[in-house]
Every structure is written in C-alpha cells, then in structure tokens.
Amino acid sequence: MNIVYSLLALVGGIAIGIQAVVNGGLGKKVGTMEASFISFFIGTAALFFTVLFFGKGNILAISEVPKMNLIGGLLGAFYVFVMVLVTPKIGVVATLMTVIVGQLLIGSIIDHFGLFGGERFAFEPTKLFALLLMLIGVFLFNK
Template sequence: MQAPINSKLGKAVGTFAAASISFLIGTAILLAITAVSGAEVKLSGASGLAWYYFTGGLLGAAYVTTVLVSVRTLGAGGVTAATIAGQLSTAVVLDRVGAFGLAQKPITIGRLVGVALLAAGVFLVVRE
C-alpha cells in the first residue's frame, strides 16, 4: 500500500517532497509512540556505536525515494517483489560474512536456489 500511496503523493507534490512528507509523518508518529509508551530513551547508549549503525534513516530515505519513482513503471507488485528479492539476496550475504554482529551462516545450495527462485518470481511479476 505504501508504494502506490506515496507515488500518487509524489505526482501531486514532487518525488522528494512526498518522501519528506512520508518521513515527517512517520517521525511524528514514532515520537508520539515513544512519549506515550513511557519507554526509557537511552541516547547515551548510542555514543559507543560505529557510524554505520546510524545509516538506517539514510537507507530508509533511499528506499522510499526509489519506490516512489519505480512504482510508476514496475507497479506495486513489481516493486514489492523486487524489494523482497533484493533484501533476501543482501541478507544472505550479510549472514555469510556476519555483518553487524550477525551470526555467520554459510551460503548453501538451498539458499542459492531460494534466491534464484525469488529472482525468477520478480521476472514473472514484472514482465509484460
């Protein structure tokens, strides 16, 4: 749902403005949830983290902006299929190298077949 909603907003106000509106609303909601939940906010705990642990927002902005543009061509199904296949492919590699403190997991034939099947699924969903 997010892709076509943001795409329509992007056509009305511009791609980057739509992405900004999406993130502003999301930020406001998350701040409200944090305030209402009463959960302890430990910003001091972030001081010892490596810089790349702060790139989640950057990656999220890149994703939302890419979806805003690509959903017009690929459609909601194509964007969703490509997103899932891309995330799984990346996750298999991240698991293999143990990135970001993940436990290392080998790349097996089963995992490769799974990625290949998802790639085939993307092809089937986006082809005309």
C-alpha cells in the first residue's frame, strides 16, 4: 500500500509544479494578492463540495481541535502567495527547488525534535550533508 501513497505524493508534487506556473500566469494578469485569493477561493469551493458530497468526518469537531492545528490554511495561503509572486520572477524549477529545500529543512527539524506531536527521527550528519548539497544545487542552478 505504500506504493499507492508514494504515487499519490508524486502526483501531488506534479500538481504543485503545474500550480506554480498556472498561478504565476494568473498573477501577471490580475495581481499577486488577487491571484492568491482566486486560487484559494476556487480550491475552497472545490473542497466544500467534496466535503458536502463525500465527507465522512465530523466538521463540527473543529471546536475540539487544538488551535495550533488551524494555522494550516494560513500557511497554505502564504505558500500560494509566495508561489504566485516568485515563480514568474525566477521560474518554476528554481522556485520548486528552493521550496523543496525549505520543506526538507523544516521537515528535518520537525522530525528530529518530534515537533507538533510527530514521531522523532534523528537528524544525522548524512542528512545535513544532503541538505547542503541541495542548497549548493539551488545556488548553481540559479547562477
């Protein structure tokens, strides 16, 4: 079953790559903030109808969720805004490479300390070396 989740993650990554260029183009036409809003609004509408027709959870349990778990939407909005702003300036690949390094860096910190209730996975020197190589790769790619 892990292969299914891995393939789904791969497709999600492909979607992010497409989203970067599509939202960047939208931002050129309507403005950065406006494009971010439009993108999030359409996504919100799509999720609303998905939950309405296919949802199996309990959306009313939101009052029982730790407040820290509610910042995901803000982080997502910030991410979309950054992608709309940055992609037209440095390109899709450079943007995604830098985003991926940022994701891996914060993911390593979260894993190492078990932040937000996650499992702990030690940050070893080989992981640091890999991140440094990726940062060098981003620098060389953008040079």
